[in-house]
Amino acid sequence: MEDTAVVVAFYVLVVVTLGSALMVATVRDLIHAVLFLILSFVGVAGLYITLSADFVAVVQVLIYVGAISVLMLFAIMLTPRTGRDNASVPFAAPIGVLAGLVGAVIIFVAFKTEWAKADGGNSFETTAAEIGRALLDPFVIPFEVASVLLVVAMLGAILLVRPGSGGDAG
Amino acid sequence: MIDLEHVLVVAALLFSVGLFVALSKRNAVGILMGIELMLNAVNLNLIGFARFVESPRPIDGQVFSIFVITVAAAEAAVALALAVAVYRLRQSIDVDRLNILKW
Numbered sequence: 702m703e704d705t706a707v708v709v710a711f712y713v714l715v716v717v718t719l720g721s722a723l724m725v726a727t728v729r730d731l732i733h734a735v736l737f738l739i740l741s742f743v744g745v746a747g748l749y750i751t752l753s754a755d756f757v758a759v760v761q762v763l764i765y766v767g768a769i770s771v772l773m774l775f776a777i778m779l780t781p782r783t784g785r786d787n788a789s790v791p792f793a794a795p796i797g798v799l800a801g802l803v804g805a806v807i808i809f810v811a812f813k814t815e816w817a818k819a820d821g822g823n824s825f826e827t828t829a830a831e832i833g834r835a836l837l838d839p840f841v842i843p844f845e846v847a848s849v850l851l852v853v854a855m856l857g858a859i860l861l862v863r864p865g866s867g868g869d870a871g
Numbered sequence: 872m873i874d875l876e877h878v879l880v881v882a883a884l885l886f887s888v889g890l891f892v893a894l895s896k897r898n899a900v901g902i903l904m905g906i907e908l909m910l911n912a913v914n915l916n917l918i919g920f921a922r923f924v925e926s927p928r929p930i931d932g933q934v935f936s937i938f939v940i941t942v943a944a945a946e947a948a949v950a951l952a953l954a955v956a957v958y959r960l961r962q963s964i965d966v967d968r969l970n971i972l973k974w
Contacts, residue, residue, distance in 0.1 A: 764943075847941045
């Protein structure tokens with residue numbers, strides 16, 4: 702399971718993910734930023750596969766790479782070209798220092814804590830079947846609440862952009 | 872050899888890049904992109920814990936990340952609808968110029 706190919710794939714995907722996330726922060730055009738964000742999502746999906754979470758990787762590709770990115774591209778294209786600037790606020794440097802400090806604290810805690818690691822890690826034979834059983838046995842209530850949340854979010858989104866609601870009449 | 876700490880470091884770096892994007896962008900869609908990056912970092916942590924930490928039912932970490940993805944999808948739909956509605960109202964989605972709630 703833990704052979705060199707998986708390790709090499711992990712680090713290559715780490716470089717792709719973090720590099721395209723940094724490009725999201727620096728690139729000027731908002732469309733390009735969304736395209737780099739998609740690349741970053743694909744990289745995270747690959748990381749899930751190397752961590753033996755194949756079902757979550759497929760869900761990541763379907764939801765993030767498929768749905769959320771298309772939603773973002775549509776939101777950008779519904780606003781004209783002048784609204785496509787990916788500029789930062791004038792005081793970006795202290796924000797960068799703050800974000801770096803937060804990351805440093807998280808890394809420090811991650812190395813400081815004594816994690817209760819399993820010997821050789823947990824390897825999953827079939828994740829989809831196990832996740833399905835977990836969703837229908839210990840997690841039934843959250844599962845149902847999530848479906849209600851999705852319906853409410855869908856209704857809210859439709860209501861917000863319906864012509865004649867809010868602002869001018871479409 | 873991939874270890875738990877490596878995954879946690881990658882997730883921490885991804886989280887801080889997402890935090891920077893979410894705090895520093897002026898465009899509402901840019902802020903949303905930062906939030907999505909942070910949620911991805913959290914999911915990566917959960918998957919790493921499910922893979923490496925001892926637990927009676929290790930699949931729970933993956934179930935949690937499925938729930939996080941669900942909430943992220945709902946949040947993105949509502950936030951982008953808000954962005955389009957705000958654009959119709961103000962002809963701009965620059966959050967610096969959004970002061971209609973100001974007293």
